[in-house]
Amino acid sequence: MSQHPIRLTINGRPHEANVEARLTLSDFLRSKAGYTGVHVGCEHGVCGACTIVVDGRAVRACLMLAVQADGTRITTVEGLAAADGTLHPVQQALRDEHGLQCGFCTPGIVMTLAALTDGPEPPSADTLLEALSGHLCRCTGYQGIRRAAIKLAKKPGAGRP
């Protein structure tokens, strides 16, 4: 039941904590660091709601231990919009295309699309849609989510903040 000191950067801010080895990164982010935008659904990697960006890659926060995040740079959904409230292009696309219903699965979907479109050029629609297969929307609101993803793929440079 070892305890471990960790230092990491969350949404640009440095954090330090002492965590129990078995604490998952999703539980750490929600209950210790206060980032409740990390939605915890299935807690075993199936639903995708807790997806965050760790060192530039979209990963399941429930499938990492908090202690493994030592030294990483993490972005959660709270870290995407500009300080003045301007939405990230992914958030804007989902809003424009009605790509959410109850909103539970949304932060995970936003983070997957943000990680993939924040590169030098946006990937193909096929790549984005394939990545969306890693998310479950229990409202079954997939059509709007698909439209948003396709929109992000088509507009060159659309994903950049």
Added chain:
Amino acid sequence: MKPAPFDYLAPETIEQACEHLAAAGGGATVLAGGQTLLPLLALRMSQPFVLVDINRIAALGGIIRVAGGTRIGPIVRQNEAIEDATLASRLPLVVRATRHVAHHQIRNRGTIGGSIALGEPAAELPATAVALGATLEVRSTRGTRRIPAEEFYFGPYATALEQDELLSAVHFPDWEPDTVSLFRELAQRPGDFALLGLSGALTLEERRITRAGIAWFGMGPTPMKARQLEAALVGQSIDALDPRALAELAIADTAPFDDHHASAEYRRTVGRHVFARTWREALDSRKVA
């Protein structure tokens, strides 16, 4: 917190990791990508005393060319492998198979070695390692062993890896440049475990098959090497073979089972079709070449 309590160690060298595994006397579990282990911990199906996290061991990463082949470090992420230029040119089958592993987000953490060491019978990478004749290097405080992938799998999640051993490298031998990849799988949804699938390679000289390595996944308790099919292919011209007879041979070395997804008979029937389509694809690819 859902997992049962455990201690956590994050060694920085292979030697330290092996010492931790030896000291734990079977109570330790290796944490690589964690994409299977963390669900098992959350469900308390796995309750190790110690987790040995190997993600900080630099010597376990990297994809490098070695004499006669390519060495993939076990902690190479599946998506890193998909994006790797060496694998794209030298081992396109590995890239193709890895694209079918789980979902994008899982592949960002999941590792090549984790999938190969776990021994899930329906997984793509163990069958691909068996098909291509990979050798698995395992380390412990007792020394180093090199195990052919074909001899590594004993049953579902049962492998030749002892409790104190760590998979330290996966060596894929070179296949000649004129090699065709064979790959197809059937899954209920994208990203699910396959109901069954086929992974393999054929080397051709003109239109004659000089080397064949083919294995099934989801068609038995382990990856199942299609030995009779391989024997029937090598030395033959690809135009002279009867696809129906080959399809029968293709499933001759399988041992599929009934489960709540599909019956063994269904798997055999679909297996013949999976082979037939893959074979046709291989022939078509040769027409253009």
